[in-house]
Amino acid sequence: MTTKELILFSDKYIMKTYNRFPIVLVKGSGVKVWDSDGKEYLDFVAGIAVCSLGHSHPKVVKAIKKQVEALTHVSNLYYIEPQIHLAKLLVENSFADKAFFCNSGAEANEAAIKLARKYAYEHMNGNKYEIITMENSFHGRTLATVTATGQKKFHTGFDPLPEGFRYVPFDDIPAVKNAITEKTCAVMVEPIQGEGGVQIPVHDYLQRLRKLCDDKGILLILDEIQVGMGRTGNLFAYEESGIRPDMMTLAKALGNGFPVGALLTTDKIASSFVPGSHASTFGGNPLGMAAGVAVMDSLLQDGILENCRETGFYFLEKLKEFKKKHPVINEVRGRGLILGVELSIPGDDIVKKAMGKGVLINCTNGNILRFVPPLIINKKDVDHVIDILNEVIVP
Numbered sequence: 001m002t003t004k005e006l007i008l009f010s011d012k013y014i015m016k017t018y019n020r021f022p023i024v025l026v027k028g029s030g031v032k033v034w035d036s037d038g039k040e041y042l043d044f045v046a047g048i049a050v051c052s053l054g055h056s057h058p059k060v061v062k063a064i065k066k067q068v069e070a071l072t073h074v075s076n077l078y079y080i081e082p083q084i085h086l087a088k089l090l091v092e093n094s095f096a097d098k099a100f101f102c103n104s105g106a107e108a109n110e111a112a113i114k115l116a117r118k119y120a121y122e123h124m125n126g127n128k129y130e131i132i133t134m135e136n137s138f139h140g141r142t143l144a145t146v147t148a149t150g151q152k153k154f155h156t157g158f159d160p161l162p163e164g165f166r167y168v169p170f171d172d173i174p175a176v177k178n179a180i181t182e183k184t185c186a187v188m189v190e191p192i193q194g195e196g197g198v199q200i201p202v203h204d205y206l207q208r209l210r211k212l213c214d215d216k217g218i219l220l221i222l223d224e225i226q227v228g229m230g231r232t233g234n235l236f237a238y239e240e241s242g243i244r245p246d247m248m249t250l251a252k253a254l255g256n257g258f259p260v261g262a263l264l265t266t267d268k269i270a271s272s273f274v275p276g277s278h279a280s281t282f283g284g285n286p287l288g289m290a291a292g293v294a295v296m297d298s299l300l301q302d303g304i305l306e307n308c309r310e311t312g313f314y315f316l317e318k319l320k321e322f323k324k325k326h327p328v329i330n331e332v333r334g335r336g337l338i339l340g341v342e343l344s345i346p347g348d349d350i351v352k353k354a355m356g357k358g359v360l361i362n363c364t365n366g367n368i369l370r371f372v373p374p375l376i377i378n379k380k381d382v383d384h385v386i387d388i389l390n391e392v393i394v395p
């Protein structure tokens, strides 16, 4: 099929839940992708913080190929070898004692919400089920996780939403304190709000949240679906704060493009899930787990985190210089390789023009350019993107 036909059939047969750019990406390697007309792009979107090791990373490709030839799916009625390996790697490199596997971010958060309620039901006095989440947050699109998402635009038309969520402004400890009632069982928060526009809280926000949750005897759930797996330059974003969450959810980069989600928690909390409490047919399946193991191996052994910190720092400095030249930029911010450029104008046009010049970037919340490239980019890649941004930002 020609590109034109592909797009025609896409519009004819696929529900219009996305506004898509008129290109069909058919091939990827490292930081580059190619469309169906053979045009090359430098990909600073990486499937929205998913392909952190770059496209078709050799270790991940090899692991998936080997696994698909050996065993694709069996069911969690049986022990699954790569699932055990991935759980061990995640637990030994985090605060957690136990993992639960699923297939997406929303599912990981759904599991966290259910586990928080079940734990509260068993261990907290009274009828505690309410979870405090943040305004401008993003936690997924299932009914429960979209309700946890503190953005009205995602709620409209889906009433009645499940009960038990309360929203407070992000980066505001007194607001959380005021919102805690005798019904509260947990606080759920992203260490950095990704979809919300790369919003970075004050440095001791997580520490103060941790203390507040401890004082009130409620759980702290971190949604690291976007910022975990090395994105901030640490394996997990919470590490920088020195705290330990009670639960953490992962997805996006965990399988480098193969759909994998995970909920990590402590033994004590995990024991509220018993056989039959929660499940997933595909969760923890051999293929996804093999991909996850390859990703963890690479993150831990190949200098990816160091490169993320170093190149991220360089990128942020370059963006700060870039800001000085363009008054339409309000602010530049980021940590590791999640960076945002907040504009005083809509960002769509810049994204489109950059695409025309062979650079894929993303705009979130209307006016915030978000950069979540593969963690393997180098300074030359950054320089090229900055050059293109300089060309396309002038109105």
Ligand SMILES: *Cc1c(COP(=O)(O)O)cnc(C)c1O
Residues within 6 Å of the ligand: 103, 104, 105, 106, 107, 109, 138, 139, 140, 141, 190, 194, 195, 223, 224, 225, 226, 251, 252
């Ligand atoms: C992407 C994302 C989700 C949802 O993940 P899906 O795999 O799309 O369900 C949840 N939380 C955060 C922070 C995310 O970035």
